[in-house]
Amino acid sequence: MPTNITLVQGDITEQDVDAVVNAANSSLLGGGGVDGAIHRKGGPDILAECRELRATQYGRGLPTGQAVATTAGRLPARWVIHTVGPVHQGAGSDPAPLASCYRESLRVADRLGARTVAFPAISTGAYRWPLEEAARVAVETVRAADTEVEEARFVLFDQRAYTAFAAQIG
Known part of the structure; x- marks a missing residue:
């Protein structure tokens, strides 16, 4: 069954x-951006x-490009799937590690039995991946994934990312 891709502007x-x-x-x-927000709101169990x-x-x-799961602590979700995106190195940066983040996160979700997964725009903040290219890689990878996840929800922080x-959804 194909994964339903949805978009929402808001707080992951x-x-x-x-x-x-x-x-x-x-x-x-923990760190800044999405990482810091998840650790702060999810509480000490995640850390x-x-x-x-x-x-x-x-x-x-x-x-x-790898992914691993923990509890979600005080978040409404059941689990947090942690993945490390690549830092953009400029023109010619290989998008394969970025695609791997999405693919591996879905693999972990399948192992957990998760059917709904919320993704941020991985690597588009401090790691400087160009937003349009990151969106293309994310959507193409999720669309092509062999997964039991029924909904992949991209949660975008601002209007530009949305x-x-x-x-890319078209």
């Missing part, structure tokens, strides 16, 4: 979905599980 920490995707940094210990992951599986941090993603 307020989404009532099975899983929220966190645009994390490799440390998994505690992230510390455990660092101590047991990801001593050197979560690699770019417009870029809406142009």
Whole structure:
């Protein structure tokens, strides 16, 4: 069954979905942007599980393009799927690691049994990925994914991001 792709402009920490995707940094210990918002609103349980992951599986941090799940703490979601997007290096940057973030997040969602997943615009903030290209990669990857996820909801922080993603949905 094809995944239904929806768009909403708003706050990803307020989404009532099975899983929220966190645009994390490799440390998994919180940061700015989406990552900081999820850790602040979700509370200490998320950080505690992230510390455990660092101590047991990801001593050197979560690699770019990979994904791992934790509790969602006080968020309305059941789980947080943490993924590390690539930093844009300028013209000619390889979009494959960015696509991997979406694909791997859906793989983790399938393993959890999540049917609704909220995604941010991964790598478009501090990691400087051009919004239009990031939207294209995100939508194409989710559309092509072999997944049991029924709804992939892109939660866009502002009108500019919403417009870029809406142009890809067509």
